Amino acid sequence: MTARPLLLPTLVVGALLLGGCSTPGTAAIAGATTDGADAAVATPRVVETASLLRTDGEPSTDTTISAASLRTVDVIELDAEQLRLSDGDDLVAVAPMTDGDATVGLLRRLLGKPRITRTAVGDGGTCVPASTSYTWGRGLRVVDLAQTSTRGNAVDIRMLKASITGRSGATVHLQGPNGVTVGDDIRERIATASGRDKESYASGDRANWQIVLQEGWVLDPDASDAEVDGVSAITKGTEVAVIGSPMPVHSSDDC
DSSP: OOOOOOOOOHHHHHHHHOOOOOOTTOOOOOOOOOOOOOOOOOOOOOOOTSSEEESEEETTOOOOOOOHHHTTTTEHHHEEEEEEESSSEEEEEEEEEOHHHHHHHHHHHHHHOEEEEETTTTTTTTTTOOOEEEEEETTTTEESSSOOOTTSEEEEEEOSSSSEEEETSSSEEEGGGGOOOOOOOOOHHHHHHHHGGGGEEETTTEEEEEEEEEEOOOTTTTTTTTTTTTEEEETTTTEEEEEEEEBBBSSOOOO
């Protein structure tokens, strides 16, 4: 089961800015690591499944992504429930967050060997589930959960930078819905968003924010009506510091 956020104003933003927690409010994930965050690998182990969709007009469930197609990818976009890989104008692949092996396998092919961190239940905080974290270029983190959450997601995803370097050496841009990236100033969006879609955390003389960029995931019917889930941004002031999904706002649960 995925951790639910313990929303503590200063700790939330501080932890996310430093490491990009698996879930807002929990401590940064700890554990044994495997070196090689930015190193490319000649023959990475690839998990090929029907979830790696090649898109020639319409997605095909029986074809995997060719190496030539993958080399054209220069944008990774995080939607509420999937990653969308494109070459700028055209969609090349879709990786649903319901399939951890497929998502990690696809990103290994595109970005090379990640830094790997493994945790047992409770490592780094009482609400941190058993998981394996894959981090590329200190900018993209995929937390592969040992057990699929009650929402249905098998991974939590966090974007910590605006771009990283791909396996080929080319720049790959990281963005959320509508092109929002880490480093963007979203004060206008914060000002116009309803209270339902945002939450503030005091930090010194200014407020930091969590704001939903796109709703997604079926919520627990017993959860608070105020809770909104999906892909969210965490800000430092009004500047985006982290983009992640799932990342609920106004969560009523401790975990």
